[in-house]
Amino acid sequence: MTEDVLDRVLDRVLDGAASRFSVAGKVAVVTGASYGLGQLFAQTLAAAGADLVLTARSADKLEETKKLVEARGARARTVTADVRVYEQLEAVTQAAVDEFGGIDVMVNNAGIGDPRGLHSEILEPEKPKEEIETDLVGTWYGMRAAAPHMLRQGSGSIINISSILGMGGHEHRTPGYVAAKAGVNMLTRSLGCEWADRGVRVNALAPNYFLSESTRWMFEQSGMDEWVRSRTPMRRAGSNEDLVGPLLFLASDASSYVTGAVIPVDGGWSASAGYAQQTPPFDSWDEANRPILPEA
Numbered sequence: 001m002t003e004d005v006l007d008r009v010l011d012r013v014l015d016g017a018a019s020r021f022s023v024a025g026k027v028a029v030v031t032g033a034s035y036g037l038g039q040l041f042a043q044t045l046a047a048a049g050a051d052l053v054l055t056a057r058s059a060d061k062l063e064e065t066k067k068l069v070e071a072r073g074a075r076a077r078t079v080t081a082d083v084r085v086y087e088q089l090e091a092v093t094q095a096a097v098d099e100f101g102g103i104d105v106m107v108n109n110a111g112i113g114d115p116r117g118l119h120s121e122i123l124e125p126e127k128p129k130e131e132i133e134t135d136l137v138g139t140w141y142g143m144r145a146a147a148p149h150m151l152r153q154g155s156g157s158i159i160n161i162s163s164i165l166g167m168g169g170h171e172h173r174t175p176g177y178v179a180a181k182a183g184v185n186m187l188t189r190s191l192g193c194e195w196a197d198r199g200v201r202v203n204a205l206a207p208n209y210f211l212s213e214s215t216r217w218m219f220e221q222s223g224m225d226e227w228v229r230s231r232t233p234m235r236r237a238g239s240n241e242d243l244v245g246p247l248l249f250l251a252s253d254a255s256s257y258v259t260g261a262v263i264p265v266d267g268g269w270s271a272s273a274g275y276a277q278q279t280p281p282f283d284s285w286d287e288a289n290r291p292i293l294p295e296a
């Protein structure tokens with residue numbers, strides 16, 4: 001590419017950079033929108049200009065999220081639904097079409113876990129089924145309910161909320177959750193390929209542990225904060241602002257050539273190969289003779 005052509009390309013891209021990340025005028029559906037990350041995602045999309053359809057099982061908590069969204073200038077509608085029931089999610093996506101004329105972004109966020117941390121050999125045999133029905137089947141239902149509308153209009157972005165715990169083996173004891181999230185990752189890749197040539201992108205965010213309403217007690221009472229930091233190269237748990245940029249990237253035209261991707265938002269957790277849970281021995285071995293970085 002010649003220098004003058006490159007200059008024109010860069011000028012065009014940079015001049016439109018802000019608009020590429022905008023979701024102004026788009027219609028987004030967020031499942032599990034009654035608290036935690038779902039509430040964060042709804043407010044983020046609202047602040048960036050989208051209109052929202054919010055869904056969860058709790059009508060009262062959905063109304064709280066609706067007030068937060070409307071305070072940011074967005075239009076919003078709430079529809080109570082259980083993601084384990086396909087017909088209810090179909091009604092949610094239809095509500096987006098009826099109320100706002102279409103659906104551009106589908107955030108499949110609803111999920112559950114088992115915080116007890118029981119060893120798998122003593123876990124109730126049926127317990128993982130609950131997580132799989134919500135976290136995997138519920139995500140599939142959300143994708144399936146949104147896809148016909150998006151495929152008819154020839155565009156759309158489906159964003160699944162996965163987890164680092166679906167990306168590899170580890171000592172965390174939630175067999176249903178990890179199986180479900182691994183399934184979400186493969187559904188994301190498969191449908192991201194299947195629907196790509198018809199204008200519908202499917203991607204996933206795979207967060208590390210994040211401080212939220214539902215996880216705060218674990219960090220504050222169980223000593224989990226130290227454990228998470230020990231496994232994470234950035235040495236901290238995630239915070240809400242860490243997810244805002246990745247969400248807007250996938251929801252907006254900035255990611256127009258990205259599909260079938262599972263994007264880790266994890267401070268380096270998934271990039272490591274058995275990251276140290278204690279100070280590496282070579283950090284203290286022969287410390288007296290270790291070379292010192294010269295001053296700048």
